[in-house]
Amino acid sequence: MAKERIVIIGANHSGIAVARNLNKSGKDFEIVMIDKGSNLGYLNCGTPFLLENTINSYKKFFYTDNESLRQEVSALYTDTNVESIDFRNKKVIFRDSKGSHRVSYDKLVLATGASQVSLGVSGNELQGIYRIKDIEDALEVKKRVESDAIKNIAIIGGGYIGVEIAAAIKKRNKNITIFDSNSQLMSSHYDDVFGEIVGKKLVEHGINVNLNEEVQSYVGKEGQISQIITDHGKHAVDMVILTMGFLPNTTLGRFHLELYTNGAYIVNEHQQTSDPDVYAVGDCSTSYSNILKELVVNFSVSDAMRGAYIAAKNIAGEPVVSNGTQLANAVRVYDTNFFSAGITVAQAERYGVPCSYVDYEEWQRPEFMLENNKIKLRLVYHQDNHRIIGAQIVSKSDQSGVLHMLSLAIQKEVTIEELQVSDFFFYPYFNQPNNFVIEAVKHANLVEEEKG
Numbered sequence: 001m002a003k004e005r006i007v008i009i010g011a012n013h014s015g016i017a018v019a020r021n022l023n024k025s026g027k028d029f030e031i032v033m034i035d036k037g038s039n040l041g042y043l044n045c046g047t048p049f050l051l052e053n054t055i056n057s058y059k060k061f062f063y064t065d066n067e068s069l070r071q072e073v074s075a076l077y078t079d080t081n082v083e084s085i086d087f088r089n090k091k092v093i094f095r096d097s098k099g100s101h102r103v104s105y106d107k108l109v110l111a112t113g114a115s116q117v118s119l120g121v122s123g124n125e126l127q128g129i130y131r132i133k134d135i136e137d138a139l140e141v142k143k144r145v146e147s148d149a150i151k152n153i154a155i156i157g158g159g160y161i162g163v164e165i166a167a168a169i170k171k172r173n174k175n176i177t178i179f180d181s182n183s184q185l186m187s188s189h190y191d192d193v194f195g196e197i198v199g200k201k202l203v204e205h206g207i208n209v210n211l212n213e214e215v216q217s218y219v220g221k222e223g224q225i226s227q228i229i230t231d232h233g234k235h236a237v238d239m240v241i242l243t244m245g246f247l248p249n250t251t252l253g254r255f256h257l258e259l260y261t262n263g264a265y266i267v268n269e270h271q272q273t274s275d276p277d278v279y280a281v282g283d284c285s286t287s288y289s290n291i292l293k294e295l296v297v298n299f300s301v302s303d304a305m306r307g308a309y310i311a312a313k314n315i316a317g318e319p320v321v322s323n324g325t326q327l328a329n330a331v332r333v334y335d336t337n338f339f340s341a342g343i344t345v346a347q348a349e350r351y352g353v354p355c356s357y358v359d360y361e362e363w364q365r366p367e368f369m370l371e372n373n374k375i376k377l378r379l380v381y382h383q384d385n386h387r388i389i390g391a392q393i394v395s396k397s398d399q400s401g402v403l404h405m406l407s408l409a410i411q412k413e414v415t416i417e418e419l420q421v422s423d424f425f426f427y428p429y430f431n432q433p434n435n436f437v438i439e440a441v442k443h444a445n446l447v448e449e450e451k452g
Helices: 013-024 044-051 066-072 135-145 160-170 192-204 301-315 345-351 400-411 416-420 436-451
Strands: 004-009 029-034 075-077 081-086 091-096 099-104 107-110 114-116 152-156 175-179 208-210 215-221 224-230 233-236 239-242 246-248 278-280 287-289 294-296 329-333 336-342 355-363 374-382 388-395
Touching (some): 004 013, 004 099, 013 029, 013 066, 135 239, 152 160, 160 175, 160 192, 192 374, 345 388, 355 388, 355 436, 374 436, 388 400
Parallel strands (some): 004 107, 107 278, 152 175, 152 239
Antiparallel strands (some): 081 091, 091 099, 114 246, 215 224, 287 294, 374 388
């Protein structure tokens, strides 16, 4: 009996994870992987460390190499362009240096990721404007920022990626300015009070932050960018780095598969597209928001890896369903850590979700502990049923464990009343007898009781 052939298009986080989970299933598959590049398995979260030059080798950012991956699959095609997919006859048509090829599939997995968008303003063709999605981009940007001729650098986009890149390059003593058309930094995951903390940190370290300022065009000299024109004025620049805006790479299936509003493949709880023999994972596919009760796109490695596991399990005949997403996030800005899960107050208002919130600030440990840090917490909860729908934390201490707990609480629709009587441990090295999360919900419950 012939092996079931699984063709995976895209060999990064999610594509490789699908292949490895299929191999762990104990079933014998013929796995064919195809990727347009040759540098596979790059963890682009390492790019800031590469740019600030605090690592020995960027090669440590790859969690596999091509030769190792070839041992895990039946066939691996790199530097290969998939030209089309014949969904009716279940064939993938692709071209490499040896010519055009066709391969049939029993199941197809689309792991084609997302691409960074440009601003769509005049001057986009000028030299000196960079994206920072993959290792080739990162190495080129690193080479440029090492040049003494590069003094003024503009970061377009004030999300957590832009903030990380700005902080990393600033260590090379460049003049850095972040431009964002929004009124705050990192607005996709944090409310304004947390964005203000980020902004102050950046300014303290000499980074310029220009909010509510929209780039209108680029101006250059002899084909090289020299100026940014915004709705507030002109800015001299030697280099521009784009860190905003991603769109799913879904050209191959857009005329056959059902698409989300931003072009992502719509998948069900098994990661299946509208074609039951075609799965999609990672940045090119949708997720289900446990807060909004609707489809979203979660551009994150963790979501990609989870989707890959679910897809592989279902392909292997072991039905597993997704639990949805809370869009969790964490980032370090100099010596301060930021954590979030769920939706912000601003997002709740935008989506028409009635919400209340409580802010609470406390020392992490008892006051007799010499090493201590403040923790600021915002809990967002639904006004009607009091279930928790969002959490944001800032502290110099590591609160990732608390974030994981709160993310699960959001998934399980825990209410502030339930959380108030939950059992948390105490030990002075880690926390206070009165846990700050429970204290926060006590304050929230008092407010709700006063409302009657």
